[in-house]
Amino acid sequence: GAVVSQHPSWVICKSGTSVKIECRSLDFQATTMFWYRQFPKQSLMLMATSNEGSKATYEQGVEKDKFLINHASLTLSTLTVTSAHPEDSSFYICSAQSGSGADTQYFGPGTRLTVL
Amino acid sequence: AQSVTQLGSHVSVSEGALVLLRCNYSSSVPPYLFWYVQYPNQGLQLLLKYTSAATLVKGINGFEAEFKKSETSFHLTKPSAHMSDAAEYFCAGTDSGGYQKVTFGTGTKLQVIP
Numbered sequence: 001g002a003v004v005s006q007h008p009s010w011v012i013c014k015s016g017t018s019v020k021i022e023c024r025s026l027d028f029q030a031t032t033m034f035w036y037r038q039f040p041k042q043s044l045m046l047m048a049t050s051n052e053g054s055k056a057t058y059e060q061g062v063e064k065d066k067f068l069i070n071h072a073s074l075t076l077s078t079l080t081v082t083s084a085h086p087e088d089s090s091f092y093i094c095s096a097q098s099g100s101g102a103d104t105q106y107f108g109p110g111t112r113l114t115v116l
Numbered sequence: 117a118q119s120v121t122q123l124g125s126h127v128s129v130s131e132g133a134l135v136l137l138r139c140n141y142s143s144s145v146p147p148y149l150f151w152y153v154q155y156p157n158q159g160l161q162l163l164l165k166y167t168s169a170a171t172l173v174k175g176i177n178g179f180e181a182e183f184k185k186s187e188t189s190f191h192l193t194k195p196s197a198h199m200s201d202a203a204e205y206f207c208a209g210t211d212s213g214g215y216q217k218v219t220f221g222t223g224t225k226l227q228v229i230p
Contacts, residue, residue, distance in 0.1 A: 004159075006159075034217070034218075041223075042222070042223070043206060043220045043221060043222045043223050044160075044206070044220045045220075046217055046218070046219075049217060091157075093159050093160065095160075105218060106162075107152075107159045107160040107161075107162075108159050109158055109159040110157070110158065110159045112157060
């Protein structure tokens, strides 16, 4: 149980295009989902917290107009990187929370984005 | 806010030797603490978690960690390293047991030498 999937697992795009990454909780409902970014050989940095049916809460320094987050259902959240540039290349990981505490947070396998 | 510090970005051990990965937390409020493992190009897998119950927490793959409030530590150990343990390990924590965001340490890369 408690499986979180991400799609795609790997994406390469041209500079200036937009890329959408999906995060799904496969066997539980997640009222809250989190999006993280991980640079090579670095830790995970929280980008935003999204609650189903409401606007995402972005961490300081994260451009909300560039990283669009939609949490339209209890099992799906999407991250769209708009007008991607090479500096947006990174490993993006989502997590979904099945309960009220952080101990019920489960991570997806991640999406590797490479912007040429 | 909670911060988590991992001592040593790289740790090398021989196969069969003790694994000790260090983690210290900063919050004065009893936290939730976690250890995650990440294999190359993969997401995070939860090894174990401390949620203010037993101070010695046993996890998967033979790992365990002990919460020591007096030392504000949550070090990860395994009695005998296996080649498959080679990976990146992250310590993480929250400020309390409620609905709080998780803060990650900088990670420790474990190398197991045959």
